[in-house]
Amino acid sequence: MDKAKILIVDDDPDLRRGLNLRLRANHYDTAYATDGFSAIAMAQKEKPDLIILDIGLPAGDGFVVLERLQENASLSAIPVIVLTARDPQATREKIMRGGATAFFQKPADNAELLSTIRSVLSPPWPGTVATMA
């Protein structure tokens, strides 16, 4: 089975690098985007299986990205996990309404994040082994 591809959208280079290492160590393929505009372009180019999205981004914040993804027929089915430093109490509802599958506040617990990624990526039909860490 091919590796699942995850698009990491974050404007902080160190956070991208760290998350990239973590995901690759868990046998995922990764791609990067550094702002809201390139996030959509990369999503179209790379056709990722999952997007991990920061909220505070230049050139269209995470909410705008969520909205664009929803509007685009070829992208709206890609699940999105939001990973943000923002106050969850103030933003969680808005994010979930925007179509995100899950929400984590930075710094997220690695085990929890990976298990959410696995369950989001595991195909809905029975008898298939999900990508394991």
Place this chain on the structure above:
Amino acid sequence: MSNRHTVLLIEDNPGDADLVRLRLVESESDVDVRCVDRLSAGLQQLGDESPTLVLLDLNLPDSHGAETFRKILNKAPGVPVVVLSGQDDEELAVKAVHQGVQDYLVKGEFNSTQLARAMRYAIERQALLTSLDISRRQQLEFKNQFLSHVSHELRTPLTCIHQFVTLMLDGLTGPLVPQQTEHLETVLRSTNQLRSMIGDLLEATRAESGKIRIEQQCIAIGEVIHQVLSMLRASAQNKGIGLEIGVDTRIPLAFADADRILQVLTNLMDNAIKFTAPGGSVMVKAFLLESDPDFLYISVSDTGRGINPEVKAMIFERLYQEPGTIDDSRKGLGLGLYITHEIVSLHGGRIWVESEPGHGSTFTFTLPLFSLAKLLLPAVVEEGKLRSSLSLITVELTPVSAQAVGNWREIRRQCLELLRSCILADKDLLLPTLGIEKREAFLILAAADLHGTEVITERIREQIARAPDLQGRVVGNVSAVPIALPTRDNSEPIEKQVQELADSVTELVMAVLLKPRNLEPKKINTKVN
């Protein structure tokens, strides 16, 4: 007065009203006076357009005494009010001033100059208060935004440290020698400490500005306690501290926000572990007190060094820190117990500490028990109409444990039968049953006054306790509230009115039950009995 003002005069005595008008004319104040003789008309005027000032008689045909000024202040908090008091109720007028009215004048004892001055100062004072309030709010808002921003900015580098330290600890960057692992674990511990401090900082700000949100629903406290225990077991074991639990399985459901109570219990138990020496123990209990039947008690006791009596009062205050902590762990920000206190208060509960220095401490807090009837109270009771000959009785069945239940349908059927035997078939109405998983709520509209309702509820309690098939398997929680028939067309037959009420009550119960976010709408079904 320089600008043209509008004065709303609420006075039912035409003579008194005319006198006030005369004084206003004499004072050559440039004012428009609107006069009404009922509180209801006054409230309506306030809703339509705010006057500059209200002159208020406290005893009106439709409202008396303190109720009068409270309603006005409530309706238009920014409008200055001057009370027109009689000679015999000056005391009440003074009370009104304490509660937010700007001034009072005794009828027949003021001249035009005094009236004009009272009005002018009332307007000035109110304007000052309003601007003070606005600037206080702005400052608070600024501080909140600042803290929210800072905590956001702090989290990004913190996330980076956390990510790379865990990458190294997980061996993803190459093998580590044991000493490196040990050092990195120290870094990770500090990182986590910093993370929780940043969280506390934001939370305390929210508490202070009343922005902590809680979503109360029915929760089983035992589950929350077990969750906390499993989270803290490792750290207790590492320190050689035993964790004990004493929760009666028959404890009823609480009405609380599970996430918030998890937070409260984690904080209390974390503290208990921190301040207890190795070899000691921490005990968490949940229990009921006969003297306080509406609340659930949860206590966390430790065998630590205890708390000095003089600091007991300060311990729940913001930024309080225990001086001279002997523990090797660092001090926190001193916000944990403050946040805990605020969360418990928001639930309508209390928290306190009992301690004997050298012999440990016990923190106890209370949470309201879940009661359908109480939840429905604000919706079904019309204000000021508590004397009613109709009441809503709710009977909630909760299984003692999953194993004890067996055939739930059968238990439900038996309870229905039992309830039918307790009510009068031609007067009282058993509404459709509401079931959520293995919990059941029965609703009865009883045509009974307070005493009659008490008789019925007592009978139901007795019967449930005595029914052989229910004993030891379910807990029955019976409560009642008096309700008022909505005012409607009296020409309709009473049966129809009651049926309509029954429908709206059922709808209401559904709404209350559906609101909690963790209960999926599809799990709730109504069954017509």
